[in-house]
Amino acid sequence: MSAVLLPEAIHQDLWRGNQLARARSRVVDCGDAGLARELPGGGWPRGALTDLLVQQTGCGELRLLRPALGQLASKPVVMLQPPHDLQPTAFAWWGLDPTSLMTVKAPRTADALWAAEQILRAGTCGALLFWQNHVRPESLRRLHLAAQASESLFFMVRPLATTRDASPAPLRLAIRAAKDGVDIQFLKRRGPARDEPLFVALTPSPILNVKRNATVDPRPSPVVVPRSVPAEVVA
Amino acid sequence: MLDKERVIASDAAARAAGVCIGMRRGGVLTLAPTTLMRERDGAAEVNAVREVATGLLNLSPQVVIAEESTVLVDVSASLRLFGGIRSLRRMARRIADAIGVTAAISIAPTGQAAWLLARYQGGAHLSHDSLARGLARLPVNLPPPARRHLDWLTGIGCETVGQLMRLPRAGLKKRCGTALLDLLDRASGDAPEVYEWYEPPPTFQARVELPDRIEQAEACLFAARRVVVQLTGWLSQKQLAVTRIVLLLEHERGRDAIEPTTIEVSLAEPTWREDHLVRLLKERLTRVELAAAVIALQLVVQEVREAEAASDSLFPEPGGTASDHARLLELLVARLGPENVLRPAPVADHRPEVAARWVSVTDKTKYVAPAADTPRPTWLLEAPIKLLMRGERPFYGTPLRTVSSGERVEAGWFQGEPVTRDYFVAEADDHICYWIFRERIGAVDDDEPRWYLHGLFG
Numbered sequence: 180m181s182a183v184l185l186p187e188a189i190h191q192d193l194w195r196g197n198q199l200a201r202a203r204s205r206v207v208d209c210g211d212a213g214l215a216r217e218l219p220g221g222g223w224p225r226g227a228l229t230d231l232l233v234q235q236t237g238c239g240e241l242r243l244l245r246p247a248l249g250q251l252a253s254k255p256v257v258m259l260q261p262p263h264d265l266q267p268t269a270f271a272w273w274g275l276d277p278t279s280l281m282t283v284k285a286p287r288t289a290d291a292l293w294a295a296e297q298i299l300r301a302g303t304c305g306a307l308l309f310w311q312n313h314v315r316p317e318s319l320r321r322l323h324l325a326a327q328a329s330e331s332l333f334f335m336v337r338p339l340a341t342t343r344d345a346s347p348a349p350l351r352l353a354i355r356a357a358k359d360g361v362d363i364q365f366l367k368r369r370g371p372a373r374d375e376p377l378f379v380a381l382t383p384s385p386i387l388n389v390k391r392n393a394t395v396d397p398r399p400s401p402v403v404v405p406r407s408v409p410a411e412v413v414a
Numbered sequence: 415m416l417d418k419e420r421v422i423a424s425d426a427a428a429r430a431a432g433v434c435i436g437m438r439r440g441g442v443l444t445l446a447p448t449t450l451m452r453e454r455d456g457a458a459e460v461n462a463v464r465e466v467a468t469g470l471l472n473l474s475p476q477v478v479i480a481e482e483s484t485v486l487v488d489v490s491a492s493l494r495l496f497g498g499i500r501s502l503r504r505m506a507r508r509i510a511d512a513i514g515v516t517a518a519i520s521i522a523p524t525g526q527a528a529w530l531l532a533r534y535q536g537g538a539h540l541s542h543d544s545l546a547r548g549l550a551r552l553p554v555n556l557p558p559p560a561r562r563h564l565d566w567l568t569g570i571g572c573e574t575v576g577q578l579m580r581l582p583r584a585g586l587k588k589r590c591g592t593a594l595l596d597l598l599d600r601a602s603g604d605a606p607e608v609y610e611w612y613e614p615p616p617t618f619q620a621r622v623e624l625p626d627r628i629e630q631a632e633a634c635l636f637a638a639r640r641v642v643v644q645l646t647g648w649l650s651q652k653q654l655a656v657t658r659i660v661l662l663l664e665h666e667r668g669r670d671a672i673e674p675t676t677i678e679v680s681l682a683e684p685t686w687r688e689d690h691l692v693r694l695l696k697e698r699l700t701r702v703e704l705a706a707a708v709i710a711l712q713l714v715v716q717e718v719r720e721a722e723a724a725s726d727s728l729f730p731e732p733g734g735t736a737s738d739h740a741r742l743l744e745l746l747v748a749r750l751g752p753e754n755v756l757r758p759a760p761v762a763d764h765r766p767e768v769a770a771r772w773v774s775v776t777d778k779t780k781y782v783a784p785a786a787d788t789p790r791p792t793w794l795l796e797a798p799i800k801l802l803m804r805g806e807r808p809f810y811g812t813p814l815r816t817v818s819s820g821e822r823v824e825a826g827w828f829q830g831e832p833v834t835r836d837y838f839v840a841e842a843d844d845h846i847c848y849w850i851f852r853e854r855i856g857a858v859d860d861d862e863p864r865w866y867l868h869g870l871f872g
Contacts, residue, residue, distance in 0.1 A: 237870025238846055241792050255739065263793040263870065266770040267758035268784040270792070278781055282756040282772055283746060294746055303739035356846040385791065385839050385847045385871040386817045 200369035207332060210246020214379050219350070219369040223247050225330050228323040230351040232339045232366070236262045238356040240336060242381040243363075245273055247306070247332060253279045254305030257298055260284060260291050262310055273383065279305070292318050295325075302329035310336045320347045342366060359384055417454040459483060462515055465620070465640070467612050469509040471647035472688075473502060477612045478525070481558070484532055486525045486609070499540070512643040514636075522548075525607050526600040530556055530575070542603060549601060550576025559594035618648045618715045627666055627707035631675075631699045634663060634708055638695050641713040646688045649721070655684030658717040661695060663702075664710040672706050679748070682776070683740040684719045690741060697748035743775050752776045760784040764825040765833050766868065770794050791849040792872035801850065801865040808850060808865035814840035817847070824854075837868070847871045 186193040191201050199219050206222030208215070215221045223229065223244075233240045248256055253276050258265060260283070267277035283298075285291035288311070295309050299322065309322075314335070326333040339353060351367040355376070362376040416422065421437045431446035442449050467477050467485045473496065476488035489502055496502050503519055510517035520531035521538040522545055531537050534552050539545040552575040554560055554567050560578065566589070572578055578586075579598055587595055599605035620641040628634055638661060649656060658680040665672040677698050685691065746755045756772040759779045763769045773779050801808040808814045818839040826833040835851040842848065849869030 234844075235846065237791070237793055237848070237872055239872070241872030261793075263795055264770055264772065265758075265792055266766060266790045266794050266869070267760045268766075268769060268788050269790040269872075271760075271784045271786040272789050274786070277758045277760065277784065280758050281775070282758075283750065284754040284756070285750055286754070290750060294750060297742060297745055301738055301742040303735075303742055356844055358845050383789070385789065385849075386841065 194369075197371045199371070205330070207247045207250055210249075211379050213377060214363065217365065217368075217370075217373065217377055223332055224350060225332055226327050227333065227350070228319065228326050228346075228348040229332075229334050230346050230348040230366075231334050231336045232342055232351065232353045233336055234339055234353075234355045238354060239361040239381050240354055242273075242383075243354065243361055243379065244306075244308075244334065245275070245381075249273075249275055251279070251305030251332075255279050255281055255303065256306045257281045257283055257304050257308070259295055259298070259307060259309045260311055261308075288314075292322070295322055299325040299329050299331060299333060302331060304331050306332035306334070308334050308336060312338060312341070316345050316347070323347045359386075416451055422454065462513070465513050465644055466510060466515060466517070468614055468620075468644040468647045469513055470506065471612075471614065471651040472509060472643070473505060475611070475651050476609075478609045479612050480525075480529055482533060484529055486528060488525070488609075499538075503538070509643055509647075512639045514640060524601055524603045525609065526597060527602070530601055546602065550574060550579070552576075554578050557594060557597050559590065559597060563590050563594075614648050614651055618645060619712070620644050621710060621712045623710045624708060627709055629704065629707050631663070631702040631704050631708075632696075634711060635692075635696055635699055637711045638699070638713075639692055641711065642688055642691050642695070645691070645713060645715065646686055649686040649718070652718075653721050654718040655686045655721040656691075656715055656718050657681050657684045658715075659691070660714045660716055661698075662712040662714065663704070663708045664712065665704075665706040666709050668706060674712070675702060675704060675708075677702060678716075680717075681744055683737050683744070684721065685741075686721055694744060694748045697745065701749070701751075747774075747776060757781075764823045766790060766794055766823075768826075791847075791869035793870040795868055795870075798851070798866035798868045801867055803862075803865065808840065810842065810848060810850075810867055812843035814842055814848060814850065817841045823851075839871075 186195060187198070187201065194200050199217075201220070205225040206218075206220040207225060208222045209218060231240055231243075256279050258280065265280065265282060267280065270277045270280060281304075283294055285294050291309070291311060292314070295307060298304055298307050314337075319335070322333070322335075335348070339355075342353060346367075348367070349369055351365075353364040353366055353376075355362045355364070357378055360378055360380040362378055364376040365373045416439060419439050421433060421435055421442060424433045424435070428442075428446065428449055431449070433442050433445060433449065439451065442451065463479055463483050463485060467479050470477050470485055470487050474487050474489050474492045476491075478486040478488075480486050487506070489499070492502065493499060496505060499521060503521065506519055507517070510519075518532050518534075518536035520528050520536045521540065522528040522531055523540070523542060524545075527539070527545055527549060530552055531539065531548060533556055537548060539548040554573055554575060554577070555564055556575065557578075560567065567573075567578070572581065575598075579602075583595060596605060600607050622637045622640050624634075624637055641661075645656070645659070658678065661677040661679070663675040663677070665674060677695070679691070679694050679698060681694075743755060752774040755775050757775050757777075759771050759773040759777070759781055760783075761769050761771050762782065762784070769784065799810075801810055801814075803809065804813055816838045820836040820838050823833060823835045823837060834854040836854060837849060837851045840848045840850045847870075848867055849871065850865055850867050853864045853866070
């Protein structure tokens with residue numbers, strides 16, 4: 180009997196439906212072992228569009244990417260169309276270098292898409308984060324193609340309402356806030372479907388680190404009992 | 415096209431109507447009354463040839479403006495740099511197209527032979543053998559010294575240059591002078607050639623008059639290419655790179671003169687590359703609103719710098735070079751405007767809205783590293799949102815629960831905008847954390863504590 184030829188032995192791009200796609204070299208470590216086990220290749224993919232669907236701005240999407248941004252060796256990180264102003268101090272607190280940050284605002288959607296494409300085609304930036312609520316699928320495909328020619332990380336941050344829209348992104352994650360971290364739901368990945376969300380703890384937590392003041396001891400002071408001083412002390 | 419009341423050039427439609435070279439104005443009008451006739455403009459022709467010569471400086475610094483609207487380029491030293499004679503010819507053709515002229519391009523081992531071939535139909539003869547065959551086929555009236563003796567030459571049945579070269583040299587010298595023999599010797603490579611190379615002016619200024627009034631700025635791009643090609647030729651001859659150029663769009667003169675529209679392109683990284691300059695101008699031109707129709711275009715160079723040779727490292731960097739990134743930034747600034755491409759420039763201040771300062775990438779403000787031990791949320795709202803109160807607790811979607819002790823920020827009194835706030839981290843029921851502050855009681859008139867949302871933890 181000859182051995183059964185497994186599909187993964189034929190070519191590294193082949194895998195079974197119940198397996199995760201194999202490691203390509205083009206990933207950036209995501210900084211969490213549990214998440215790395217569930218991501219194809221074990222990290223955030225370079226040169227591909229990754230969809231992050233967030234519950235709302237501020238649910239932990241940037242802290243999720245913090246380990247990856249730290250590994251880009253101070254290559255420029257471009258924030259395109261951010262929903263609010265970024266605080267450079269926050270990045271310094273995380274231990275990242277704020278000088279590599281860059282914010283690009285575009286007055287119109289067409290300008291934003293153009294800027295994203297130019298940034299990806301130039302390939303000089305370590306990561307591109309692009310906030311856009313409504314993008315047409317053909318524009319997304321165009322950006323995905325542009326991303327494939329580069330070595331940058333490329334994340335599209337969109338609201339959860341766009342979950343049902345078609346997207347060419349090989350990896351789509353839904354992010355919801357949880358206690359001390361986020362719950363990640365895998366909407367689409369190169370691997371088996373996983374319905375239950377994955378909890379990823381995020382550091383630094385805003386709650387723990389803000390308490391820098393000395394904690395006040397809430398215990399009541401011992402009641403002074405008169406004449407309780409030992410006789411030898413008095414003497 | 416008329417010169418001294420005689421037709422010297424005509425297009426296909428005119429030829430179809432029967433117009434031929436040498437006809438008088440009256441004859442043309444009889445044949446085709448609707449023909450558009452223009453006088454030959456000698457000065458414009460000289461100008462166009464000079465523009466082509468400046469553009470061809472891109473290929474080689476050795477350019478000669480020869481007689482009869484011909485430009486000779488010595489490309490023997492540039493063959494390897496530009497990847498062979500074919501790609502050089504393509505580049506020459508592209509330059510001629512950008513300038514807007516129709517050119518016959520010829521290649522020959524000697525300049526005189528290239529001149530003769532270009533004056534006839536163009537063509538490439540790379541070896542001396544094929545050159546001899548090519549020269550032999552040319553009509554005898556092509557070399558200028560032979561034209562005076564054309565009657566005699568046709569009389570003896572000599573119709574091509576090949577037949578002319580076979581005539582006895584002594585007799586030819588006696589009848590036609592030495593000029594003709596010298597020219598033929600130079601063409602076949604038997605005599606040396608001496609040229610006075612074209613020296614471009616020390617300052618660059620190019621002006622193009624448009625063939626028609628142009629209402630849209632984008633349509634000026636073809637004319638802009640025409641001046642940019644000359645600019646790059648000038649730059650590569652002078653070994654300079656440009657850091658600031660100004661494109662002036664001259665307007666039609668209405669009742670009173672209109673100031674020309676100025677498009678200033680300043681570059682962080684000096685460049686001499688045509689494609690980059692054209693892309694920048696294109697993005698700028700799409701944003702310009704014209705006050706009136708444009709009739710002419712002028713390119714003025716304001717700042718130049720010595721060009722630095724590109725360093726070719728053995729292993730190219732995967733992420734592109736720093737100059738690639740600078741070019742990307744310039745491109746983004748050109749389309750989106752400098753106020754939309756920002757870099758952080760934090761200020762040492764306790765007020766978060768002052769500390770989180772972003773300046774344009776073109777701004778030269780010095781970067782001061784922020785304190786690394788101050789916990790701050792990543793997102794800062796542009797204006798704090800006043801929170802509703804439900805009972806004693808602030809409410810934003812769900813009631814907020816304060817989960818940290820306060821951080822008091824009290825600053826700005828020295829600028830007349832006192833800020834007295836106590837910042838807290840609050841958690842909503844869905845575990846999202848918010849950065850909220852309370853205006854200190856007593857700082858405002860009413861006693862109600864007022865809560866505001868100011869930041870989000872990304």
